[in-house]
Amino acid sequence: MKIDTLHTYRQRVGDRPRVLVKITTDTGLAGWSEVYNHGPDLAYPPLLDHLFAQIRGMDPLRPAAVNQFLLQSSRFPPGALGTAAVAAIDHALWDINGKALGVPVYQLLGGAVRDRVRVYAGLYSAPDLPRLRETTGALHERFGFTAFKLSPYRRDLHSTRYGLVVRALGDYFGRIREELPEEWEFAFDAHACLWEPRQAVELGAALAPHQPLFLEEPIRPEHIPSWARIRSELQVPLATGESLYTPHEFLALLTAGGTDIVQPDICVVGGLTQMVKIATLAEAHYVTVAPHNPMGPLATAANVHFAAATTNFGILEFKPDDTSWCPDPYLPVDGHLELRPERPGWGIEIDEEALATDDWVSWTRRVPVRADGSTAWM
Template sequence: MKIESLETFRQRVGDRPRVLVKITTDSGVSGWSEVYNHGPDLAYLPLLDHLFDQIKGMDPLRPTAVNQFLHQSARFPQGALGTAAIAAIDHALWDIAGKALGVPVYQLLGGAVRDRVRVYAGLYNAPDVAELRDRTADLHERFGFTAFKLSPYRRNLHNTRYGLVVRELGDYFGDVRQHHPEEWEFAFDAHACLWEPHQAVELGAALAPNQPLFLEEPIRPEYIPAWGRIRSDLRVPLATGESLYTTQEFLALLTAGGADIVQPDICVVGGMTQMVKIAAIAEAHYVPVSPHNPMGPLATAANVHFAAATTNFGILEYGTGYQVDDISWCPDPYLPVDGHLELRPDRPGWGIEIDEDALVADDWVSWNRRVPVRPDGATAWM
């Protein structure tokens, strides 16, 4: 069996653009993946064509060898776009391997260590508690969610006194706890909007009395020693990793004692092949892996198989936008039942189907990151 062709499809998931990838072998077996939405998404099409030219004719049942080759094919580190493109190829090949051998991908990773995968709902904002209660109640009733992730910011972070941001967060989280079942869990994603480590510590202090599931990515990822300092001063679990994309970066973070939970994105770090390595590094540091996953059904499928076979898996992020949107090209996504995603042992590969007829139409949507502006005209992180 040989890799014969690579096709890309311009689609969307909710309000975000998404490039889908299909790799087909000379025996007619196809594998699917989606590419991470970094922002300059149209750059992926020529990049994927370039990478495919290097691997055409290779054995698709050797995804680890292909992954290693693609990393070695560049003189310098591939960067975020490069590893995301490699991840898309990697995932399509794992899907092919599972289908060709007639088994789910998690069987190729050593078999399942759990029967189902717990998920939390990413809500991505901090609505008033009454509105939040309606949303969480609906998600609990429909899908069984008992864990949720919110923004810690109740006002514009960049044009107000920071002490007010912190005080309002403490009051807000206390109100959230008061109006929800006490066994439900809430995490907070600071979205790397902060730049000063002490501000991260203050956020954690505001959350600590009500025991959050974790505080996610309060500062920029680049300066690893700052993460060790923050974690030593925090009294809540510190989670990060979505902005890191190599095994070496995760090793540096964990060596510095910079995280209680790591959150690599399987579509960013180079795919399943690299994700397994990151999980092993984290396990050696007694750190669970709770993958970043605001993506669509193909990314979620890859994460399900990773989580099924990973002993130090914690909980999986599950974006709540696309299961209510009409994604016609994936008629059977993994949907939560009782707050978990069930494994599909009778389905090979990722265990989901792609309707190619629905991909005939280009369903692309333009998206650009909005950079905040401070009152003095300087730009800020978002």
């Protein structure tokens, strides 16, 4: 069996653009994946074609060898778009592996260490309490969610005195604890919008009395000593990792004691092959893995198989968006995603007729502008 063709499809997940990848062998066996939308997303098809030209004819049952070859084929570190493209190829090959051998992908990783995968709902906003109660109640009723992720910003971060931003968060979380079920867990994603480490510590102090699940990515990822400082001063679990994309970067963070929870994105770090290495590094530092996953059904499927076979997995991000091209996605039951031991590969089907329609949507990140005209992190 040999790797024969690669096709890309321009689609969407919710309101976000998404490039899908199909790799087919010379025997007709196909594997699927989706690419992380770093932007510019339209750069992915030619990049994938460039990488595929180097691996066509290789053995699809050796994803680790192909993954290593693609990383070594770049003279300089490939960067976020490069590792995301490698991840897409890696995942399609793992799907082919499972299908060729008639087993779920997690079986190829040593088998499942858990029977189901716990998820939290990513809400990515800070709605008023009546709206939050309605939204979380509906998600709990439909999917059994008992964990949710919110924004910590109840006031405009870039036009308000920071002390008021912190106070508003403390008041908000206090009301959440008073009015919503005490067993539910709430995480807060600061989206790397802060610049000063002390601001992250202040944000954590506002959350601490009410015991959040974690505070996520308050500052930019580049300066590792700042993460070590923040963690040493925080009284809440610190989580980060979505902006890192190599095992070496995670090793530096872990060695510095810069986080309690790592959040690698399987579609960013070079795929399942590299994700397993990162999890092993984290386990050696007694750190839990809670993958970043604001993605669609193919990325979620890859995460399910990773989580099923990873001992230090904690909880998975899940965004309940519908798609036209996946009729049988993994959906939560009782707040968990159930394994599908009877289905080989990723365990989901792709509707190729739906892919015949280009369902692309334009989406661009907006950089905040302060009152003085300078720009800020988003």
